[in-house]
Amino acid sequence: MQGRLMVPAAVLLIAACSPSHDQSAVNAAENEAAARFADKMAGTPQPAPPAKPFAQADKSEFLEFSYAYPAQAAAIPFLVDKFGKDAASSKADALKMAKDDSAAMKESGYPFRPHSVETKWRVEADTPRFLSLESESYVYTGGAHGMTGYDVVLWDKARRRETSVKAVMTSPAAFAAAIRDPFCRELDRQRAEKRGEPVVRGDDDFTKCIDPMSETLVPTSSDGKLIDAMTVVVGPYSAGPYAEGSYDVKLPVDAAMRKAIKTEYQDGFVTP
Incomplete structure (x- = not known):
């Protein structure tokens, strides 16, 4: 044989x-x-099985914790390591805070309310050049209500490394100048829609146009081919009262925005 x-x-x-x-x-x-x-x-190497979404969830008397990210991130070892460390440190910090709060409440004779930390990453763009991920995190530490926060990770597939949204810009100042006017118009349109009346500009952050560069900027794609918009994610309290929640101000890539992108990254963005 x-x-x-x-x-x-x-x-x-x-x-x-x-x-x-x-x-x-x-x-x-x-x-x-x-x-x-x-x-x-x-002994020919076999292809690796498809990556699967990751989800972790557990609950104790002190803390309810969850952390999740999609299959696209699970297929990249660097991101698996990054998110694993983030989840571990986030849980450890939150658990310590919850235990300290529990001890303080017990000493003062007040009831302790268990804390919670929930983080979920989702895909906003998966193109040949970029993988753009946005996270939404909810943190509750026993007060009247929790707080929601956002973050972004941009993976450059061509260079096989993580980059940042600001790193693809010619400069933050140039990018801010390119998007400020359309951002202000769209923010006020959404404000008026939520409030049921036009926005009258004043000196407070709830009526004036805020700085979009201080918020979370997320590259997005509608067709999976190229980045065709930049979404400015504005968290609660930044542009309106807590009851209004967050604002997602989507700005399609136009000539001014594309000009504010470095030449070596422009192949990943649409041409208006």
């Missing part, structure tokens, strides 16, 4: 039981199975 290829019995059974008019399909299946068997016997 030395030097001969042993074809799996299942393949022979398929061939024996199949009608003659399906012989071509049988032959294809037989050849494919034989090739896989030969690769396995020869």
Whole structure:
């Protein structure tokens, strides 16, 4: 038998039981199975199984904790390590704070309210050049209500490394100048929609136009081919009262914005 290829019995059974008019399909299946068997016997590296979304959740008397990220991130070892460290440190810090709060409440005679930390990453763009991920985190530490925060990770597939949104800009000042007017218009439109009346500009942050560069900027794609918009995610209290929640101000890539992107990254953005 030395030097001969042993074809799996299942393949022979398929061939024996199949009608003659399906012989071509049988032959294809037989050849494919034989090739896989030969690769396995020869030690040929097999493709890695598809990555799966990650989700962690646990609950104790002190803390309810959850952390999740999508399959696209799970396929990149660097991001798996990054998010793993983030989840571990976030949980450790939150648990310590919750235990300290519990001890303080017990000493003062007040009831302790368990804390919670929830973080979920989602894909906002998965193009040939970039993977853009946005996280939404909710933190509750026993007060009247929790707080929501946002973050962004931009993975450069061409260079196989993490970069930052500001790193793709010619300069933050140039990018701010390119987006400020459309940002202010769209923010006021959304404010008016939520409030049921036009915004009258004043000196407070709830009526004046805030600085978009101080918020979370998330590259987004509607077709999975190129980055076609930059979404400015404005958290609670930044542009309106807590009851208004967050604002997602989506700004399509225009000529001014694209000009404020470094040349080496422009191939990842649409041309208006």
